[in-house]
Amino acid sequence: MNKMKCTVCKREAFVKLPAHNAKFCPDHFDQFFLRQVSRLIKKFRMLRPGARVLVAVSGGKDSLTVVDVLHRLGYQVTGFHVNVGIKENNFSEESEAVTISFFEKLGLPLKIINLEKEYGRNITTFARRFPRLCAVCGLTKRHLMNDYALAGRFSCVATGHHLDDLASSLLANVLRWDLSYLAKNLPVLPAEGPFAKKIKPLALLSEEEVRIYSELRGIKPVTAVCPYSKEAKFKRYKFFLNELEKQSPGMKRAFYENYLKVAGIFEKAGTSELPLRNCKICGGPTPSEICTFCRLWNRTQSAQEEDQEINLGDGN
Numbered sequence: 001m002n003k004m005k006c007t008v009c010k011r012e013a014f015v016k017l018p019a020h021n022a023k024f025c026p027d028h029f030d031q032f033f034l035r036q037v038s039r040l041i042k043k044f045r046m047l048r049p050g051a052r053v054l055v056a057v058s059g060g061k062d063s064l065t066v067v068d069v070l071h072r073l074g075y076q077v078t079g080f081h082v083n084v085g086i087k088e089n090n091f092s093e094e095s096e097a098v099t100i101s102f103f104e105k106l107g108l109p110l111k112i113i114n115l116e117k118e119y120g121r122n123i124t125t126f127a128r129r130f131p132r133l134c135a136v137c138g139l140t141k142r143h144l145m146n147d148y149a150l151a152g153r154f155s156c157v158a159t160g161h162h163l164d165d166l167a168s169s170l171l172a173n174v175l176r177w178d179l180s181y182l183a184k185n186l187p188v189l190p191a192e193g194p195f196a197k198k199i200k201p202l203a204l205l206s207e208e209e210v211r212i213y214s215e216l217r218g219i220k221p222v223t224a225v226c227p228y229s230k231e232a233k234f235k236r237y238k239f240f241l242n243e244l245e246k247q248s249p250g251m252k253r254a255f256y257e258n259y260l261k262v263a264g265i266f267e268k269a270g271t272s273e274l275p276l277r278n279c280k281i282c283g284g285p286t287p288s289e290i291c292t293f294c295r296l297w298n299r300t301q302s303a304q305e306e307d308q309e310i311n312l313g314d315g316n
């Protein structure tokens with residue numbers, strides 16, 4: 001059988017990317033990956049050269065990859081990790097340890113917030129009352145990170161969402177015609193009042209490409225799995241898109257890129273009708289007197305029965 005040859009240098013290729021009609025040796029795959037990120041950053045004006053960026057780091061391959069790439073591209077990266085206190089599978093301890101050792105190796109600053117130490121309880125104490133624990137966990141992490149980014153005057157907050165995440169949530173939201181989500185499924189959300197700017201530098205790279213890059217770079221992500229992980233979330237949409245991708249390479253990327261061309265039409269429909277004001281406790285943005293975060297974390301035991309009424313949908 002003929003060996004695959006790198007499209008650029010004709011040396012032996014180790015990976016074939018049908019979506020790009022290309023095969024690469026390790027060096028040229030690395031260059032391809034950096035170039036894709038760098039182009040997206042420029043195209044969407046995500047970051048100025050050398051900007052200070054706060055990266056949400058879970059300890060998984062996607063977030064560690066964003067840190068690695070942005071650091072290599074010359075941005076000033078600070079990590080932000082929340083230890084949510086999940087004891088099962090030693091999940092939170094391992095995630096924190098992996099994150100610390102990764103940042104130590106790169107010599108980059110890292111901020112860690114431990115929910116038990118700061119708020120006296122961990123995320124699992126919400127599990128019984130909120131079957132969608134990931135919604136509480138995500139809201140908590142986003143709130144803390146937004147606060148920290150604004151206080152530290154970071155240019156923006158970066159996350160490790162890749163093409164498979166964005167294309168599958170796009171498909172799910174199109175099938176529901178959820179206009180407010182369709183307005184926000186973008187690689188960049190500008191700073192808006194009390195919300196920091198948000199960027200997704202891996203938005204046009206597939207999960208497989210991120211996996212190959214992280215392995216090539218020797219990145220060792222956390223192996224423990226969160227027992228509350230909603231693995232099923234968007235999983236069937238990812239599966240479906242991957243099946244289509246096999247028949248028509250490049251389809252996934254085209255689906256998402258074509259959405260980007262028309263996303264503006266959803267903008268108005270996605271605007272919150274409720275005006276935001278400042279939360280009485282933390283000063284953060286909220287359509288009600290007290291924001292969801294404060295209602296969750298600064299509450300008295302006697303108010304627990306109100307939990308079911310808490311709307312987990314605010315924030316952007």
Ligand code: SF4
Pocket residue numbers: 084133134135137138226227228229230
């Ligand atoms: Fe939190 Fe859900 Fe992630 Fe577990 S899987 S850490 S509960 S967001």
Ligand code: ZN
Pocket residue numbers: 006007008009010011024025026027028
């Ligand atoms: Zn090559």
Ligand code: ZN
Pocket residue numbers: 279280281282283284290291292293294295
């Ligand atoms: Zn608040």
